[in-house]
Amino acid sequence: MGKIKSAILTALIVAAVAVLAFFAVVSFPVAGSGGVKKYNSFISSIHLGSGFTGEARTVLYPEGVRSEADYLSDMPEIPQGEAAEGLTQEELDEYAKKQNDYVAKYEKRGSLYIEKDRLGDNEAELIESVKKDAEVLNDRFNQKGYSSYSVSVQDKFTVRISVPTNFSYSAYKDADDANRTARSEETSKISRTVQYLTASGELTLRNADIGKGNDNLLTSDTADITTYFKSFKKYSSAKRYAVKVNLTKEGRELFSDKTEQIVNNASSDKAVNFYVGDTQLISLTVEEAINEKSFYITVNDGDYAEDYSIILNSVANGKTLSLDYGEAGDIEIVYTSASLGNYAAIYFGVILLLIIVGAIVFSVVRYKKLGLVNALSVIIFALAMIVALLIIGIQLTAAGAFAAVLGLALLCGSNIAAFEVIRKESKKGKTMQSAVKSGYKSVLTAILDLHIILIIVSLLLTLICVGEIQACGFIFFIASIASYILYWFTRFMWFVTSSPVRDKFKFCGFKREVPLDD
Amino acid sequence: MTNLKISAKMHIIIIVSSVLIALGVAVGLICEFVADGYFNYGEDYKSYKSVEVTYALVDFPDEDAVEEICETAFKDAKIKYYGCTFGDGKVEYRFSKSVKTEKIQAAAEAVNAKLKLDGKDLSSASAHEISDLLGGGKALTLGAIALASGVAFQFIYFVIRYKLAMALSALLANVHNLGVFLALLSIARVPVGSNIFAFAALTVVATMIGCCFFFDRVRKNIKNEVTAKLGAYGVCDLSMAESFTSVCVPAVCFAFAAVLMFVFLSISALSVMGVLSAVLCAVFSAVACVYGTSFFTPATYSRFMKLGDDFKAKHHFKKPVKKA
Helix, strand or coil, X not given: CCHHHHHHHHHHHHHHHHHHHHHHHCCEECCXXXXXXXXXXXXXXXXXXXXXXXXXXXXXCCCCEEEHHHHHHCCCCCCCHHHHCCCCHHHHHHHHHHHHHHHHHEEEECCEEEEHHHCHHHHHHHHHHHHHHHHHHHHHHHCCCCCCCEEEEECCCEEEEEEECCCEHHHHCCCCCCCCCCHHHHHHHHHHHHHHHCCCCCEEEECCXXXXXXXXXXXXXXXXXXXXXXXXXXXXXXXXXEEEEEECHHHHHHHHHHHXXXXXXXXXXXXXXXXXXXXXXXXXXXXXXXXXXXXXXXXXXXXXXXXHHHHHHHHHCCCCCCCCCCCHHHCCEEECCCCCCCCHHHHHHHHHHHHHHHHHHHHHXXXXXXXXXXXXXXXXXXXXXXXXXXXXXXXXXXXXHHHHHHHHHHHHHHHHHHHHHHHHHHHCCCCHXXXXXXXXXXXXXXXXXXXXXXXXXXXXXXXXXXXXXXXHHHXXXXXXXXXXHHHHHHHHHHHHHHCCCCCHHHHHCCCCCXXXXX | CCCCCCHHHHHHHHHHHHHHHHHHHHHHHHHHHHCCCCCEECHHHCCEEEEEEECCCCCCCCHHHHHHHHHHHHHHCCCCCCEEEEECCEEEEEEECCCCHHHHHHHHHHHHHHHCHHHCCCCEEEEEEEEEEEXXXXXXXXXXXXXXXXXXXXHHHHHHHCCHHHHXXXXXXXXXXXXXXXXXXXXXXXXXXXXXXXXXXHHHHHHHHHHHHXXXXXXXXXXXXXXXXXHHHHHHHHHHHHHHHHHHHHHHHHHHHHHHHHHHHHHHHCCHHHHHHHHHHHHHHHHHHHHHXXXXXXXXXXXXXXXXXXXXXXXXXXXXXXXX
16 A cells, blocks of 8 residues: 555544544533533433432332321421411310321321321231332333332332433533433433332223213223233334234224224214323324224333333233322432442543553553554544444443443454464564464454354343343443454554555564574 | 473362362351341342431531531441432431441431421431342343353354364353352352342353363364374363463453452442452452363363273274275
8 A cells, every 4th residue: 555545544544533532522512602502522421320320219108108208297287376366265276186186197107107097907918018019110110121220118118219310421410411311301201200110000991982980991890901911012113112002802802892982982082091090101092993913002202112011011910009109299209329429420431541541552562553553443442332332322330331341351452462473473584464464364263253252142141131231241242343343443454554664563563583594 | 380280180170169169158058047148149139227318408508517417426326327329408328237226216316306406497317227129130030041041152152163072171161160250259258239140241251262262272282293192181281381371361351450440439439348349259250260261171171082082092993894
């Protein structure tokens, strides 16, 4: 390759990498917005695990169980001072009686206030019901594939749920641009998921026009709804989302009958509405009678589709909550600080940067200008990982970042192994071209073996596992593929950059031992 | 390394490994019945106690003031927390399950009294007990399945890439290394969470890589007329000596990267204990991998090789000579 060709190609690649690196790591205020809008770098927009951005947690109180704050805020007050002026003693006694009745109704248990009629003989039953409900909730949240989450029993009578916030660093620090996924979008997603997955009650199908009773039920009160549905599944294709409803034979007959009735008789409500307890989930708009084994109900968002399918599957399989945990609006969600410290994400970024700098410095010291070629591959690898994490939306945890670092080690290890073999070959007196050719040939199988093994193991982890391990597997899968591609990219760039150089041994920091015959 | 005759001394390696694994199983079983489980399950799976403080920003605009009140109360009650999270006007301090409930309640009441001084009745503190921690059960089951699939895949890959005897040796090495890794975790009582599978997978991967390097050398040495004459034990010892660095480097690199990352994280979290488990898991994974691949694999493979050679020799001599 000629000098000019080599220089142009190298300059183009380096410029592209530099531009990408700038937008990947630098956040800055958008010019002309008066500092209101901010461009968030790729790296600050990656979703992070609870160790870096905290968790969202809530406590569910069953009916008759109250927190101290709720108990005190709802306690009837006895007017005092100015408010008591003009009131008769009888009226004051009435207020006092109301307060006494309220106090007498509850018994304090630790930090909780529990209605007395729920204790005594019913206490063991209440505790058991809370425990069973925690297991049902655990089963529902387990299907969300969170990197970490927990469902536990708190103070014997309440259920506590913790899920990762899925914030990016910019969202965690509340420095988001309006055009990007804002903190509020993530919090509303969590609120909605908690609201749906904690819904109490049975699954019912309702229609305002042809439904019976106060609840407009399409099935009789005694009907066992679990016999109508096989499963509910999330379905997505080309950014369109739906819930796929699979029916049993009985379910098919029911839907055929009811949808025909809706088409013929309903005037204002032309839909089959799916309810869990009193929470309406999805509606199937009916235009003609449905007589199929399965059908799709379109929803706006992939997260909606997932939440609906989880809760509907759970209740259709008889896994309903035995206690009522109040209205969805009553659930208070607390967003906590990062468990690894408020600046964990920054520290972590610094560690990763140090590892990259270390790899670059080592290769430059040992292999001179060839080390720079390896450095370029390392930087491209880092950028590829950042872009992949951002586009695919994988939640990055400490273990996930470790998987990415292992990928980087794999790339550097592969390159260094090849360089070392070539160094040995060149010591035998071979020309650079011949040494490179035989060096790459001799390590070909070992490098290929290594990558095949790692790609398949990481693929197994991705396909079989859930949560954090699945994310780690997927990150390592991407890292292994990137490593193998960049291994050959290094070979290509070595050729491009060293072509115009006269002393190719000096370029690599190698010494050629000329045989005596020469 | 080159002077060690490992292959002929398989009995020593088997004794060491057996003692280690038996000790791990014994410690695990004792802890299963008298303590908190076979492994020391980490925070993700453990019940704990907590003090939750809800403070009004009107009364306490600076959360440091709340922190100071809590720290003093805990110090007076002589109790220590292991984790603390802030958020939305709430602070939660986590205590080990073994801390007495009365002490935690007394501390919560002391915090409550101090928060409500000067008529600040919008803030409060309460003690809680969190038990039956669920979550991650499915992750553990699927992690175990993925690990088993990884080991099975390795066996199939080695059968195709190398020989059946080599595949069997690698399979044994994987089972052995995982056994040693789990035994070390059980003995050291390292708190384990779902990350145990990440490091177990790392052990399997590093073993596979190490076995690849070792068997490549064995194949080259068998093809070489001079080294082939060394016999099964000699070839295995020589191959191990030649590939020892290559076997150690991936495992040590993995462990070093883990240590480096988690050391920085411990600085961020201001807690060594929180990240120590990950570092120890990485170190144990590397130790199990280097020990198993460098000592156990040559010893077992040389036996298989010798069995194969003997079998060949026997059948060679018994082969009936065809009549012309």
